Amino acid sequence: MKDQEITQLAMDIGFTHTAPLDPKTLTLKPEVRQMCETNSCGQFAKRWSCPPGCGSLEQCRERIAQFNRGILVQTVGTLEDELDGEGMMDTERLHKEHFLKMNELLRNRQADVLALGAGCCTLCKTCTYPEAECRFPEKRISSMEAYGLVVLEVCKANNLPYYYGKCTISYTSCFLYNEF
Numbered sequence: 001m002k003d004q005e006i007t008q009l010a011m012d013i014g015f016t017h018t019a020p021l022d023p024k025t026l027t028l029k030p031e032v033r034q035m036c037e038t039n040s041c042g043q044f045a046k047r048w049s050c051p052p053g054c055g056s057l058e059q060c061r062e063r064i065a066q067f068n069r070g071i072l073v074q075t076v077g078t079l080e081d082e083l084d085g086e087g088m089m090d091t092e093r094l095h096k097e098h099f100l101k102m103n104e105l106l107r108n109r110q111a112d113v114l115a116l117g118a119g120c121c122t123l124c125k126t127c128t129y130p131e132a133e134c135r136f137p138e139k140r141i142s143s144m145e146a147y148g149l150v151v152l153e154v155c156k157a158n159n160l161p162y163y164y165g166k167c168t169i170s171y172t173s174c175f176l177y178n179e180f
């Protein structure tokens with residue numbers, strides 16, 4: 001698929017904003033991994049999608065190096081006020097729906113896609129980590145942070161806003177692929 005078709009697909013699915021992503025702009029940072037280790041999200045060493053199960057930064061770098069194109073996708077929501085937790089959760093749920101749908105559609109059309117989301121992999125109710133192999137190694141989804149990426153910096157480097165003003169919330173993910 002061509003970049004333009006992939007952008008159109010993302011907009012048709014319902015993402016509010018997209019931007020072409022140059023994989024060469026992706027800088028994987030050990031300090032992001034160190035933040036994962038503090039386990040503030042509760043998923044560290046709990047899933048194959050998250051550190052350390054998702055591989056070393058070097059392995060993540062090698063995976064990213066397999067792709068020459070990418071797209072950033074965002075869902076931006078409006079909140080009633082800055083404490084509108086329901087609005088935040090609704091936007092997050094919507095983003096996840098869009099993201100999983102796009103992942104499925106791209107996988108049906110592209111030979112290989114790397115999807116990096118806004119949270120850990122939830123493909124299975126219970127992750128097999130660490131007792132058994134991942135059930136769907138080709139399909140599992142890591143977060144951008146698990147790959148050592150600072151989302152704000154990735155957006156900046158690819159000319160996509162990260163903040164849309166007071167009483168808005170944005171969720172950002174990306175897909176890497178090779179154009180054919």
Ligand code: SF4
Nearest residue numbers: 048121124127134135
């Ligand atoms: S696909 Fe299943 S087993 Fe693999 S990381 Fe995701 S939840 Fe865990």
